[in-house]
Amino acid sequence: MGRRWIFDGHIAGIGTTSGLRAVVGMWQESPFGTFSDVMVQEPSGHRLLLAPSADVAGFIASTYSFDEVRMVDVAAGLSGGALAVDAGPLAIQAVTGARTYLGSALKALPRRLAVHPRWLSAVSPLAALAARGARTYGTAGSGRAEFYGVTDLHHVTSAVVSWEGADAGALAPIRPAVTFGFSSVPPKPSVARVRTTVLEA
Template identity: 55%
Template sequence: MDRFRGYIAGIGTYSGTRLVMGHWLESPFGAFTDVMAENAAGSRLLLAPNSDVAAYVGGTYHFDAVDVVDVEARLTADRFLVSAGPLRLNLALGPRTILGRLLEHVPPALAVHPRWLAAVNPVAAVLVPGVSTAGSAGGGRREFYGVRSIRSVAGASAVWNGRDLGRLSPLKPPVRFGFSSFPPKPQIVAVTTTIIS
């Protein structure tokens, strides 16, 4: 059983490129940040900080290409900054959402337990269409998302290879990296991801 504790942020942009960033404080690979990008044409790219992360994440999710690049990230009280290969990202973080405040009242051990996440999966799919808390991952693995808090993203500056990706937009259409998409509304979630082989 592998556990990743940290944050996942997801945004859409006016250009049609959708971005999902994992900012992990604790994991089997130590602390790291990775970026999953899907452009308007549907091409999916993983930007990983090293070959070990590239192999693991690339074997768990679905990508058309995987690049190992220099990744730097910083999460503060009101900003999430990411520099990864062609991407320069600056997210302005907003307040906690209503659902995020409710989730903070779930006992921490229960909030991340695979059995709990499998049980609440049907409810999660109704509350946030397209989102699952439990499902099948690549390589015969099972994956569970235990979200502990949610904050909105109030604004974003995203540049890819020097080109502005445009204003902040919903994640539409849904991203297709794994069994679950990210919520349509741009946000950042505090999460523990459990992957069982």
């Protein structure tokens, strides 16, 4: 294996009744420092990346698939059970709730094991059964392999979402699954504590 990139933080998956779906990455530790990014899939299927810098946009766009990339100021954070996102055309105000049953099971695992690429490669078929559309291991763009080590998971219970200044509709399941890469987020809106490891072959 060649280079290794590690991203530590949270991923939120939000769906709306209009069909707009958003995946928000909030990274406390990464090769690019602390930053947030958003992947948006419109009802038409059009996929957009909202990224805060050219370096971040370049890396993410070479790892995932998008129809459009926009560089915008991205502010996203979790505090006291509230998720707030302000990213160019997208704004989200959401409330997180109880830990999911799957989150409780994941939290019980030793973190060192839960984020290890070998473990994630082995359990990926089980992850797909536990959360439809989700995978913990797969191939990505530019000859890379990617591993998602989720160590906690909470429901999103309500959300107000606007896109291009218009109401995007009420909170809804993330259906159809997003198609930025080999894995989607769980169908039910949620926030995951995650370590993402990207390896270059």
